[in-house]
Amino acid sequence: MKTSVKWTAALAGALLIALGIGRAIVARKAQQGELAQTAASTQAKAINLGVQDVHTVGVQALQRSVPVSGSLVAQRSAVVKAKVAAEVVTLKVREGQAVRQGEVIATLDPQEFNIKVKQAKQQAASSKAQWQITQQTLDNNQALVQQGFISKNTLDASVSNAAAARALYEASQSAVELSQKALKDATVRAPLSGLISQRFTQVGERVAVDGRIVEVIDLNSLELQAAVSPQDLAQVSVGSLALLQVDGVNAPVQARVARINPAAANDTRAVTVYLSLPVQASLRQGLFAKGEVQLPTAQGLAVPLTAVARDAGVDQVLRVRAGRVERVGVQLGARGRTAGNDARAWIEVRSGLQAGDTVLSDATGTVREGAVVQLPAASAAR
Numbered sequence: 001m002k003t004s005v006k007w008t009a010a011l012a013g014a015l016l017i018a019l020g021i022g023r024a025i026v027a028r029k030a031q032q033g034e035l036a037q038t039a040a041s042t043q044a045k046a047i048n049l050g051v052q053d054v055h056t057v058g059v060q061a062l063q064r065s066v067p068v069s070g071s072l073v074a075q076r077s078a079v080v081k082a083k084v085a086a087e088v089v090t091l092k093v094r095e096g097q098a099v100r101q102g103e104v105i106a107t108l109d110p111q112e113f114n115i116k117v118k119q120a121k122q123q124a125a126s127s128k129a130q131w132q133i134t135q136q137t138l139d140n141n142q143a144l145v146q147q148g149f150i151s152k153n154t155l156d157a158s159v160s161n162a163a164a165a166r167a168l169y170e171a172s173q174s175a176v177e178l179s180q181k182a183l184k185d186a187t188v189r190a191p192l193s194g195l196i197s198q199r200f201t202q203v204g205e206r207v208a209v210d211g212r213i214v215e216v217i218d219l220n221s222l223e224l225q226a227a228v229s230p231q232d233l234a235q236v237s238v239g240s241l242a243l244l245q246v247d248g249v250n251a252p253v254q255a256r257v258a259r260i261n262p263a264a265a266n267d268t269r270a271v272t273v274y275l276s277l278p279v280q281a282s283l284r285q286g287l288f289a290k291g292e293v294q295l296p297t298a299q300g301l302a303v304p305l306t307a308v309a310r311d312a313g314v315d316q317v318l319r320v321r322a323g324r325v326e327r328v329g330v331q332l333g334a335r336g337r338t339a340g341n342d343a344r345a346w347i348e349v350r351s352g353l354q355a356g357d358t359v360l361s362d363a364t365g366t367v368r369e370g371a372v373v374q375l376p377a378a379s380a381a382r
Helices: 004-045 111-147 152-185
Strands: 054-055 058-074 077-081 087-090 104-108 187-189 196-200 212-217 221-230 241-246 253-263 271-276 288-294 298-303 309-311 315-319 324-330 331-338 345-350 358-360
Touching: 058 241, 058 345, 087 212, 104 212, 111 315, 152 187, 253 288, 298 331
Parallel strands: none
Antiparallel strands: 054 358, 058 221, 058 288, 058 298, 058 331, 077 212, 087 104, 104 187, 196 212, 221 271, 241 253, 241 288, 253 271, 298 345, 309 315, 315 324, 315 358, 331 345
16 A cells, blocks of 8 residues: 555656656747747848948048138129218119229219308418418517517517417318318219129219218129138148039139138137139129139048038947947048049048948938948958
8 A cells, every 4th residue: 555655656756747847848949939039030120231321441542622612702892982971963883884993983962062162262261361461460560579669478469369370271271171072072983993783872862971872893803701610721721722613603613722811700610711713704793602622632541421420519420340330439531532433522530440340321311320230241241
């Protein structure tokens, strides 16, 4: 009886052990299946990149340049203003008309100024007569004081009267010159040679002192005023050549850096660079132009300009490492183009990347930091 109980207990124990081993095997297979499913899911979520989506960083011969853009501005221009207040009698010019320096472009009503000139001359004549009388009296008193007929105080009074009369006469002469100048200012002349760009008044209107009449622009002095960042400014110098594309002009326009402003803008810290343009009939003030200041060719690590994005004031690229996208800060140099038919703009990378690194060609595309990617075979082999 005791033997039968022992065998029954042993059999039950063996069954329990076998059941535990079976459960362990089933759990192991389930775990392996989950791992396989997770791996398959991860593989399915990986983004397959094409050759055009990535770029392998390497040394490039860059035809460097600094981008510039802005509006064309005439270096020599002037808004002609009235120096006296009067009614406009004639206005001989219209927009687009050429004028020469010193040419009469408008006349103001001179009647009031003619009267003032006449009045000033009459006052000058009166003061001159008064001065002559006091001077004659002084001459007579000088002779009388020598003979002892008048006192020294009387002579001193004559001297003072003559001096005051002379000063009054000289002041009246200045008033004549001032009135003559006002009459002369009623004839408005062009301050420089150029073209009329705007008319601000019409015949019959009264203009005040400093009232605008016309604007004259010399198109032979057009220049591009472009704001350049401090990083790019270090590579630009007076005399550097530039190629510009001007709105409405088919062929590129060659320009040259003429001046560089010594002060930076308070808000952007950018510095204004002035590029002089050649005389060309199709160029006009106010046209927008953009282009590049050409710099010497240099060797260096470079990436396409589209591979760089700026975030919180830091230039960054998206680098692929171990199948995952990561964001890397970089220090940039000059922009440029590579030799050949590549139309893309490139930019020099001075630090942050090494030769052989793989970066996304478009830093603003749909692939974001942290994404799992599958490189194309050509890039993966490198």
